[in-house]
Amino acid sequence: MDDLVKVARVRIPLLSSPQRVAIVRPTTMATLDHQQNLLSDLWLDQPDAAARIDLRRNAGVITELEAERLRTFSEQGYLRLSLGEPESLFRDFENDIQRIWRERPANVAVSSKGGWLTAFSDSDLQGPEEGYRIADFHSFSEAAKQLYVHPQIFRYVELILEDAAVAFQSLYFGYGSEQSLHRDPMFVVTRPPSHLVAAWIALEDIGPDCGPLAYVPGSHRLPWFEFGPDTIVVNKSIVSKEQREEFARWVEKTCAARGLQTQTFSAKRGDVFIWHAGLLHGGSRITRPGATRRSFVIHYARRDAYPERRANMRRRLDGRLSNVSGRTTQLIHNNGYVGLHGAFVSPTPDPVTAPWWSRVPDELSRRLGLPPSRRVQRLVQRVFGRLSALREGRR
Numbered sequence: 001m002d003d004l005v006k007v008a009r010v011r012i013p014l015l016s017s018p019q020r021v022a023i024v025r026p027t028t029m030a031t032l033d034h035q036q037n038l039l040s041d042l043w044l045d046q047p048d049a050a051a052r053i054d055l056r057r058n059a060g061v062i063t064e065l066e067a068e069r070l071r072t073f074s075e076q077g078y079l080r081l082s083l084g085e086p087e088s089l090f091r092d093f094e095n096d097i098q099r100i101w102r103e104r105p106a107n108v109a110v111s112s113k114g115g116w117l118t119a120f121s122d123s124d125l126q127g128p129e130e131g132y133r134i135a136d137f138h139s140f141s142e143a144a145k146q147l148y149v150h151p152q153i154f155r156y157v158e159l160i161l162e163d164a165a166v167a168f169q170s171l172y173f174g175y176g177s178e179q180s181l182h183r184d185p186m187f188v189v190t191r192p193p194s195h196l197v198a199a200w201i202a203l204e205d206i207g208p209d210c211g212p213l214a215y216v217p218g219s220h221r222l223p224w225f226e227f228g229p230d231t232i233v234v235n236k237s238i239v240s241k242e243q244r245e246e247f248a249r250w251v252e253k254t255c256a257a258r259g260l261q262t263q264t265f266s267a268k269r270g271d272v273f274i275w276h277a278g279l280l281h282g283g284s285r286i287t288r289p290g291a292t293r294r295s296f297v298i299h300y301a302r303r304d305a306y307p308e309r310r311a312n313m314r315r316r317l318d319g320r321l322s323n324v325s326g327r328t329t330q331l332i333h334n335n336g337y338v339g340l341h342g343a344f345v346s347p348t349p350d351p352v353t354a355p356w357w358s359r360v361p362d363e364l365s366r367r368l369g370l371p372p373s374r375r376v377q378r379l380v381q382r383v384f385g386r387l388s389a390l391r392e393g394r395r
């Protein structure tokens with residue numbers, strides 16, 4: 001409470017003496033309202049969204065087709081479109097996938113199913129295997145870059161966010177992910193969480209047996225599961241397996257209570273599925289063993305709110321796999337639209353190895369069973385950062 005309310009002495013005109021007045025000044029922005037609904041100031045999340053869409057349509061700001069898609073986005077939490085890209089773009093993309101396996105660069109990360117993202121150069125993966133994924137492939141491939149900053153997709157993302165947008169990360173899937181239903185802000189942090197939009201692009205024709213994208217229409221309006229007080233983010237080291245299982249049961253129960261049903265997105269190459277931060281989605285079961293399901297996922301935020309891309313991956317340093325972090329503000333441009341490069345784009349300084357003590361706060365809260373605390377994080381950073389600086393002879 002003391003975080004939220006500051007009491008100040010202010011002089012109010014017409015009153016003869018200074019009065020104590022409570023000024024509500026949120027220093028930590030709440031994520032959910034008291035009914036666990038996501039707080040959102042997006043125009044398409046407001047009760048009069050349909051009327052606002054009509055207004056823009058009638059004013060000629062958007063076309064009828066755009067209005068129709070935005071209505072679906074507002075009511076169901078997603079919209080679909082098809083890119084008019086030639087086959088050669090998708091062929092180039094696939095050639096670059098084969099090339100990355102040959103070249104195995106140190107500045108792009110790959111992971112096995114459910115595994116840690118690791119630099120290609122240091123990964124144990126011998127080749128593309130079921131469930132593998134590549135992070136920020138757009139840093140490596142020109143074809144991926146074109147899809148990452150694609151004008152047709154950006155048009156919708158910017159209509160939704162009502163502002164200039166930035167693409168800030170991408171994920172390539174060679175096979176269906178079979179990921180359980182989730183909401184993106186559980187893993188991808190933007191401020192506020194409602195200002196996150198995702199696009200999924202089919203890189204080949206995808207039938208029902210390849211584990212297509214699964215989604216629950218209308219689920220963007222469901223309340224949110226809290227992993228801690230006002231906490232919707234899953235932090236691997238803090239959220240227990242039991243809590244994740246509880247979340248899965250909650251999803252099932254909550255959707256059933258509202259009659260919401262999971263659907264799948266069987267797609268043609270070049271089809272795009274754009275979804276709302278609150279939409280429950282995941283990967284359906286692969287029923288034809290070995291079937292590929294090439295797809296590319298991109299996340300977008302408002303440009304002003306996302307100036308820098310940061311990411312972690314593992315690198316083999318001194319013979320051991322260690323966590324390293326990278327960051328960049330380097331941009332990729334296309335027709336006035338922009339995307340952030342991968343965090344490990346070269347030329348950059350060598351990635352900084354995260355010091356061992358940066359794991360102390362997470363480890364502490366995990367062992368003590370307490371929710372993560374920013375105060376503890378700041379304290380640890382201050383104390384150990386100072387000690388390291390002294391040891392290195394810095395003042």
Ligand SMILES: O=C(O)CCC(=O)C(=O)O
Pocket residue numbers: 171173176177178179184200212213214281282283284295297
């Ligand atoms: O493509 C999939 O199977 C799931 C993708 C997904 O859930 C995500 O990128 O958030």
